Amino acid sequence: MEARGPRVELTGAEHRxxxxxxPRAGFVSPNWVTARLDDLVNxxxxxxxxxxxxxxxxxxxxxxxxxxxxxDLARFGMERVAYSPRQADVLICAGRLPFKLAPxxxxxxxxxxxxxxxxxxxxxxSTGGIFDNYAMVQGIDTIVPVDxxxxxxxxxxxxLLYGILMLQKKIxxxxxxxxxxxxxxxxDQQGLFLEPATVDELSEPxxxxxxxxxxx
Amino acid sequence: xxxxxxxxxxxxLRARFGAAVGRxxxxxxxxxxxxxxxxxxEILAWLRDxxxxxxxxxxxxxAVEYRDKERPLELVYQLRAxxxxxxxxxxxxxxxxxxxxxxxxxxxWHGADWLEREVWDMFGIRFRGHPDLRRILMWENYAxxxxxxxxxxxxxxxxxxxxxxxxLGADLDAHYSMEELSIAEAYDALxxxxxxxxxxxxxxxxxxxx
Numbered sequence: 001m002e003a004r005g006p007r008v009e010l011t012g013a014e015h016r017x018x019x020x021x022x023p024r025a026g027f028v029s030p031n032w033v034t035a036r037l038d039d040l041v042n043x044x045x046x047x048x049x050x051x052x053x054x055x056x057x058x059x060x061x062x063x064x065x066x067x068x069x070x071x072d073l074a075r076f077g078m079e080r081v082a083y084s085p086r087q088a089d090v091l092i093c094a095g096r097l098p099f100k101l102a103p104x105x106x107x108x109x110x111x112x113x114x115x116x117x118x119x120x121x122x123x124x125x126s127t128g129g130i131f132d133n134y135a136m137v138q139g140i141d142t143i144v145p146v147d148x149x150x151x152x153x154x155x156x157x158x159x160l161l162y163g164i165l166m167l168q169k170k171i172x173x174x175x176x177x178x179x180x181x182x183x184x185x186x187x188d189q190q191g192l193f194l195e196p197a198t199v200d201e202l203s204e205p206x207x208x209x210x211x212x213x214x215x216x
Numbered sequence: 217x218x219x220x221x222x223x224x225x226x227x228x229l230r231a232r233f234g235a236a237v238g239r240x241x242x243x244x245x246x247x248x249x250x251x252x253x254x255x256x257x258e259i260l261a262w263l264r265d266x267x268x269x270x271x272x273x274x275x276x277x278x279a280v281e282y283r284d285k286e287r288p289l290e291l292v293y294q295l296r297a298x299x300x301x302x303x304x305x306x307x308x309x310x311x312x313x314x315x316x317x318x319x320x321x322x323x324x325w326h327g328a329d330w331l332e333r334e335v336w337d338m339f340g341i342r343f344r345g346h347p348d349l350r351r352i353l354m355w356e357n358y359a360x361x362x363x364x365x366x367x368x369x370x371x372x373x374x375x376x377x378x379x380x381x382x383x384l385g386a387d388l389d390a391h392y393s394m395e396e397l398s399i400a401e402a403y404d405a406l407x408x409x410x411x412x413x414x415x416x417x418x419x420x421x422x423x424x425x426x
Contacts, residue, residue: 100355102383134363134372134379135354142380191385196377203376 047077052088057095096124138203223247257319271295274325
């Protein structure tokens with residue numbers, strides 16, 4: 001699939017080979033186009049993502065480097081870093097998330113208007129990373145839905161940019177007519193957004209920490 | 217044997233308080249002295265106020281728990297006499313078969329306020345007379361105990377799903393209230409519009425947007 005932009009058919013006469021049935025001049029104008037609505041909507045959404053930077057640790061330093069002139073996030077339509085959830089499209093959680101901040105990022109996510117996406121930047125945001133302890137959320141996907149995970153500790157700016165390009169690609173595959181795509185997922189009676197068993201499974205220890213004891 | 221001489225304050229303490237002063241040592245150039253838990257506040261007050269001592273700066277208050285279950289917890293006060301450039305480390309042993317309580321030194325050094333809150337939060341040592349003994353690092357309704365105790369499991373006492381459920385159920389307005397942000401004292405000096413925005417919420421946090 002062509003990923004650069006909507007498939008737009010220019011209907012100007014100059015784009016057509018001269019033919020006997022060429023439309024009459026005046027009927028066809030180069031000033032209008034035909035395109036799929038999804039293509040146009042997704043094209044504009046994907047190329048004007050406003051990030052809500054939720055920087056909690058060293059990943060935020062790499063995010064700053066990504067936004068600065070050398071890597072220049074603005075090239076991808078992320079000119080304006082929001083720092084204001086109501087004016088943002090994509091939540092970038094850059095850094096480890098302690099349980100103390102979990103309700104904060106959830107509220108930030110709830111305050112963001114649809115359509116919205118989430119990038120989990122770095123090992124800690126994605127899995128808890130090296131912080132497999134009592135204070136740290138083991139992957140922010142137990143708190144908010146995540147679209148793209150960027151691995152690394154911290155990821156280099158190229159890594160984050162690649163994640164953003166992947167998100168843009170994902171957005172270009174969406175359709176505005178999908179009734180389930182933009183549905184807010186609210187907490188169930190238990191106060192969770194996922195099944196408790198799913199949360200526990202996502203939070204399973206790995207690496208050296210599988211041998212750690214837990215009393216409950 | 218360390219080359220550094222023992223801080224002269226220890227001799228002064230022994231002359232003044234006798235049996236209330238326990239063993240002392242010079243470790244890596246730093247003098248450490250253990251004092252009785254019941255007279256700790258009196259001793260620390262003397263160290264601050266006596267003209268020959270003048271330990272006017274409380275650098276740190278922290279605690280140590282050893283892996284040996286029989287050993288008592290140690291509460292550590294790191295003091296400094298700014299004018300003399302002298303450090304003194306005072307330890308108080310807290311046996312585990314008694315309630316972990318000791319008199320607060322916030323009335324001596326204001327800077328000990330948050331340090332004692334941290335020790336309470338992490339070790340569960342209560343400070344009698346502390347003006348505002350709340351958790352400082354963990355959140356207010358944290359129910360799993362005191363994380364730096366040796367009997368505390370590294371991943372916490374609850375399952376991860378229970379931890380997430382409790383975290384998401386936290387009342388943010390209660391967490392980040394005026395008091396939490398420590399600007400309550402400056403409230404009256406703020407501009408009117410800021411005061412209106414920051415006014416304490418009615419009970420239950422009604423009226424604030426989600």
